[in-house]
Amino acid sequence: MMVMRSSGQSVSKGGTWKGVLLLLILTVLSVLSMDILGRKVSFIFLPLTAIFLWPRMENTVASIVSILLFGLLLDILSAGPLGVWSLIFLSVFLIFGQHRRLKPQTFFPAFRLWLVVLVFALVAAYLLGWFAIGRRPDIPSLLYQAAAAIVAFPFIFGLRQFARSLLSDAEKGRA
Amino acid sequence: MMGQDTDSTRASTITMIMAFIIAGVFLISDRGSERLLSQTATGAETGIAPALALLSRPLRTLEGVFTGFQDRSRAVEENKALRDELYTLREERQRAQLMEMKLARFEEILGANPGIDIPTKKIAARAVSEINGPFVRSALINAGSRKGIEKGHPVMTVHGLFGHVLRAGPHSARVLKLGDLNSRISVMSARSQARAILAGDNSDLPLLAFIEDRADWREGDKVLTSGDGGVLPQGLPIGVVKTHDSGHLVVELATTGKPTDWVWVYPYALTEKPDKTDEGEDEVGTEGQGEAQTASAQAGTP
Numbered sequence: 001m002m003v004m005r006s007s008g009q010s011v012s013k014g015g016t017w018k019g020v021l022l023l024l025i026l027t028v029l030s031v032l033s034m035d036i037l038g039r040k041v042s043f044i045f046l047p048l049t050a051i052f053l054w055p056r057m058e059n060t061v062a063s064i065v066s067i068l069l070f071g072l073l074l075d076i077l078s079a080g081p082l083g084v085w086s087l088i089f090l091s092v093f094l095i096f097g098q099h100r101r102l103k104p105q106t107f108f109p110a111f112r113l114w115l116v117v118l119v120f121a122l123v124a125a126y127l128l129g130w131f132a133i134g135r136r137p138d139i140p141s142l143l144y145q146a147a148a149a150i151v152a153f154p155f156i157f158g159l160r161q162f163a164r165s166l167l168s169d170a171e172k173g174r175a
Numbered sequence: 176m177m178g179q180d181t182d183s184t185r186a187s188t189i190t191m192i193m194a195f196i197i198a199g200v201f202l203i204s205d206r207g208s209e210r211l212l213s214q215t216a217t218g219a220e221t222g223i224a225p226a227l228a229l230l231s232r233p234l235r236t237l238e239g240v241f242t243g244f245q246d247r248s249r250a251v252e253e254n255k256a257l258r259d260e261l262y263t264l265r266e267e268r269q270r271a272q273l274m275e276m277k278l279a280r281f282e283e284i285l286g287a288n289p290g291i292d293i294p295t296k297k298i299a300a301r302a303v304s305e306i307n308g309p310f311v312r313s314a315l316i317n318a319g320s321r322k323g324i325e326k327g328h329p330v331m332t333v334h335g336l337f338g339h340v341l342r343a344g345p346h347s348a349r350v351l352k353l354g355d356l357n358s359r360i361s362v363m364s365a366r367s368q369a370r371a372i373l374a375g376d377n378s379d380l381p382l383l384a385f386i387e388d389r390a391d392w393r394e395g396d397k398v399l400t401s402g403d404g405g406v407l408p409q410g411l412p413i414g415v416v417k418t419h420d421s422g423h424l425v426v427e428l429a430t431t432g433k434p435t436d437w438v439w440v441y442p443y444a445l446t447e448k449p450d451k452t453d454e455g456e457d458e459v460g461t462e463g464q465g466e467a468q469t470a471s472a473q474a475g476t477p
Contacts (some may be wrong), residue, residue, distance in 0.1 A: 028223065031315075032231055032357045033305040035238045035434040040307045060187040068194040072201065077223060078306050079313040079341075079349055083202030090194055129310045132202055133356060137309035138377045145308070 015055030016062045022160070023050035023070050031077045045121065045149035047074055047085075049156045051092045052117050067093055081132030088124045094118055107157060114153050122146055223315045224347035225456050227303040238434045292408040297331075297439040298322050302350075305435055312355040312377060313371040316438060319344045327406060329441045335429030336360075336400060337438055348440075353413065353428055355357040360428075362413060363401035367391035370401055371427055373413065380425035383416065394418050398426050408443050 030046040051067060071086025078085075094115055122142055129137035246253075300318035318324055319341045328340045330350045338352040339360075351358050358375035362383070369390035371383045386392060396416040402409025414428040 006257065006378075011213045024457075028226060028230065031223075031304045031306065032234055033307065034234045035241070036433075040305060042305075042307055044306070044308055047382040060183065061190045064187065064194050068198060071198065073219065075201075076219045077304070078308060078311065080306075080308060081202065082198075082205040083198045084310070086198035087195070087202065090191065090198060094191060126308065128202065133310055135356070139309070141307060141309040141377070162314060 016066065019050060019054045019063060020066045020070075022053065023047055023066065026050050026156070027070055027074050027077070030074065036099055041144050041148050043148050043152060044074075044078060044145045045118065046156075048089070048092060048117065048149065049114075049153060051089050052096065052114055053095065053157070053160055064090070064093070081129070084125065084128045084132055087128055090123050091124055092121060095120070107154070110157060111153060115150070118146055123175060161170055216349075217347075220315055220349060221319065221344040221347045224303055224315060228268055228301055228317045231301075235434075235436050238436075242434060246472065285381070291328050292402060292443075293410060294408070294441045294443050298324055298442060299437060299439050300324075300348075302337075302340055302435045302438050303347075307352075307354075309377065310356075312352040312358075312375065313341065314338070314350045314352060314435070314438075316348050316350055316440070318440070319346045319348045321345050323442050324348050324440050325442070327445060328379060328401075328443055329407050330438050331411065331413060331441065332430050332433065332435055332438050334433050335414065336407075337430050337435065339407070340440065340458065350438075353430075360407065360413070361400050361401045364392055364416070365397040365399050366393070367396070370403065371424075379431050380417065380419060380427060382419075383424040383426060385426070392416060392424055394424075399443040406445055408441065 006079055026047040026049060030043045031042050033042040035041070047070065054063065054067075067089045068086050071089040072082065074080075074085040075082045096113075126139070137143060181460055285349050298318055300316040300322075302314045303317050304315040306313050314330075314337070316324075316330070324343045326340055326343055330337045330339060336353060338350045338355070338358065341349045341351040343349075353360060353373065353375055354377065355375045356377045358373075358381070360373040361370065362373045363370050367390075369392050370387070371390065371392065373383045374384040375381045383392065383398075394416055398410060398413040398416060400407045400411040400413065412429055414426040414431075417425050417427050419425045
C-alpha cells in the first residue's frame with residue numbers, strides 16, 4: 001500500500017530529528033502574525049514546508065508520530081479545530097513522501113513541487129475546515145496565508161541548503 | 176535485510192493508518208463542541224507564550240517601521256485634521272462638562288446614581304500571537320489568571336473592543352476576537368440606542384444580526400457594547416456601521432487594520448442573577464438560568 005522508501009534509497013542517519021527541529025521552529029513561527037500595510041499576515045502554512053522538506057529518514061514510525069503530534073500542537077496553538085492540521089500534514093507526507101526519491105535538490109523544481117503541495121493543502125484545509133466548523137472557511141484568509149508561505153519558501157529552502165552544507169562539511173571534517 | 180525492510184514498511188503503514196484514525200477521531204469529536212483537551216490547550220499556550228513574546232518583538236519592530244513610513248507620508252494632512260478636531264473637541268468638552276453638571280444635579284434630585292459600569296482598573300498585556308485564519312480569529316495574550324484575568328473579560332486596544340477572554344491559564348489567556356465565527360456581542364447604536372447582535376463570520380466585517388424591524392440603524396452609526404445581559408460593560412467602542420454589497424448591515428471594526436501589540440483587559444464582573452427569591456422559592460429555575468448563562472459563555476457568547 002505504501003512505500004515510504006526503497007531498499008536502494010539513500011538514507012541520512014538521524015534524519016528524523018532534523019525534520020522535527022525544523023517543524024518545531026516553523027510551528028512556533030507560524031502562530032506569529034505581522035501587520036503589513038494594514039493587513040494582518042499569518043504564516044499558518046509555514047510548517048508544511050518542514051513536511052515537504054522532511055529528510056529521508058531512518059525511522060518512519062517516529063516521523064509519522066512526530067508529524068501527528070506537531071499537527072495537533074499547531075491546531076491547539078492556532079485555536080483551530082483539532083485534527084485539521086494533523087490530517088493535512090499526514091496526507092502531504094503520505095502522498096508526496098512516496099515521491100521522495102524524486103524530491104528536487106535544486107530550487108526551481110523544488111519550488112514548482114512546493115506549489116503543487118500548497119494547492120493540495122489549500123484544498124484539504126478548505127474541505128476539512130468546512131467539515132469541522134460547519135461552514136465554508138474564509139477563502140481570502142486561506143489565500144493570503146498560502147501567499148505568505150510561497151514568499152517564505154525560498155528563505156527556508158536557502159537556510160536548509162546552507163545548514164546541509166554546514167553539516168556535510170562537519171561530517172567530512174570528522175571523517 | 177529484505178525481511179527487515181518488509182517489517183519496517185509494515186510498521187510504517189500501520190503507524191500511518193493509526194495516525195490518520197487518531198487525527199480523524201479528534202476532528203470528528205471536536206466538531207461543533209467545546210474544545211477537547213482544553214486543559215492541554217491552556218498548558219501548551221502557557222508554555223509557549225513566553226517564547227512567542229520574545230519572538231514577536233522583532234516583528235513588532237518591523238511593523239513599527241512600516242507604520243512609521245505610512246505615518247510620515249500622511250503627517251501633514253493628519254496634522255491639519257487633528258487641529259480641526261481639537262478645536263471642535265474643545266467646544267464639545269465645554270458642553271460635556273455642562274451636561275455632566277446638569278446630570279449630576281438631576282441624579283441628586285432623583286436620588287439615583289446609575290454610574291458608568293466600565294471598570295477603572297485595567298490589566299495590561301501583550302498580544303503575542305494573533306491568528307486571523309480561515310477557521311478562527313483569536314489572539315494569545317501574555318497575562319492570565321495570576322493577574323486577575325478570567326473567562327469573559329473584555330479585551331481592549333487603544334482603538335476599541337478587541338474581543339473577550341475565552342480561556343485563561345496562569346500566565347496567558349486566549350482571546351476570541353470580534354470577527355470570529357463564534358463571537359456574539361450585544362451592541363447598540365450610539366446615535367439611536369437601537370440594539371442588535373454583532374455576529375462574527377470569520378471575515379473583517381462582522382454582521383449586525385437580529386435587528387428589529389423598527390430599529391433605527393444607519394450607515395455611519397458608531398457601534399458600542401449595549402451591556403445587555405450584564406456580561407460586558409456598556410459603552411465600549413466597537414466600530415462603524417457599513418452597508419455590505421449583499422445589502423446587509425456590517426460593522427467595520429475599529430481595530431481592523433491597526434497593529435495590535437499592547438492590549439488591556441477590564442476585570443469586569445458579570446452581573447450576577449439572584450440565586451433565590453426573598454421567599455426562598457424558585458431555586459431550581461434560577462439554577463437552570465445560571466447553567467444556561469454558563470453554557471452560553473462557553474460557546475463564545477459573552
